[in-house]
Amino acid sequence: MKLNVYLSGEIHSDWRATIAEGIKTAGLDIELSGPNTNHGASDDCGDEILGTEEKPFWKDHKASKINSLRTRKLISDADIVVVRFGEKYKQWNAAFDAGYAAALNKSLIVMHSPEITHPLKEVDAAAQAVCETPEQVVEIFKYIIRDC
Numbered sequence: 488m489k490l491n492v493y494l495s496g497e498i499h500s501d502w503r504a505t506i507a508e509g510i511k512t513a514g515l516d517i518e519l520s521g522p523n524t525n526h527g528a529s530d531d532c533g534d535e536i537l538g539t540e541e542k543p544f545w546k547d548h549k550a551s552k553i554n555s556l557r558t559r560k561l562i563s564d565a566d567i568v569v570v571r572f573g574e575k576y577k578q579w580n581a582a583f584d585a586g587y588a589a590a591l592n593k594s595l596i597v598m599h600s601p602e603i604t605h606p607l608k609e610v611d612a613a614a615q616a617v618c619e620t621p622e623q624v625v626e627i628f629k630y631i632i633r634d635c
Contacts, residue, residue, distance in 0.1 A: 488632050493565035493588075494521040495558075496581035497573030502598070502621045506569070509625030515632050520561045522554065522580070529554055562588055567631075569624055570614075572599040572607060582610060589613040596624055 494503050503521060510517045523529040533540070533549025540546040558580075562568055568588035570581050588595050597614040598621070599607055611617045616627055 489516040489518065490566045490628065490632065491518050491520070491564055492628075493561050493568045493584075494519055494571070495562075495568060495584040495588075496571035496578050496598075498522070498524045498526065499573060499575060502571050505621035506624055509622060510628065513625060513629055515625075515628055517628060517632075520565070522558060558584065559587070562593065563591060565593060567594045567596060569596045569598060570610070572597070572603060572610075574600060574603070585610050585613060596627060598624060 494506065503519070503524070507519055510519070523532075530547070530550055532553050533551075534546055536553065537549055540549065562584060565588070568584065570585045570588070572578050572581055585595060585597065595614040596616045596618065597607065597611055598618050600619060604611065618624060618627070
């Protein structure tokens with residue numbers, strides 16, 4: 488069984504690489520996708536493609552629209568969406584991605600530390616699994632692929 492998995496959320500740690508390495512080590516047939524994790528490129532894509540804006544609002548507006556085209560397509564194509572909420576920054580886009588995936592009836596795995604369980608209780612309620620580490624995500628994938 489091959490899975491398409493979208494990795495959403497926090498971009499300031501190596502959790503995506505840890506999952507990718509775990510998948511490779513386990514020999515799982517999983518194709519990963521995710522947002523553009525190059526923060527500058529993601530923020531500047533509207534200006535780069537459609538022309539420079541003087542006001543930050545319009546720069547962000549154009550970039551968010553272009554990024555959402557990519558995100559919606561990749562989430563729509565995914566079998567499973569993994570959403571990671573980090574400690575340091577508010578991941579509003581991750582909350583949107585989780586809601587969008589749930590609205591499309593996509594299988595959802597949410598990952599975060601126990602310290603932020605309370606503010607994420609509604610997001611967690613939409614998930615099929617809630618975990619704390621990338622290694623746990625890989626173990627879930629192993630169970631899905633090997634034990635079905």
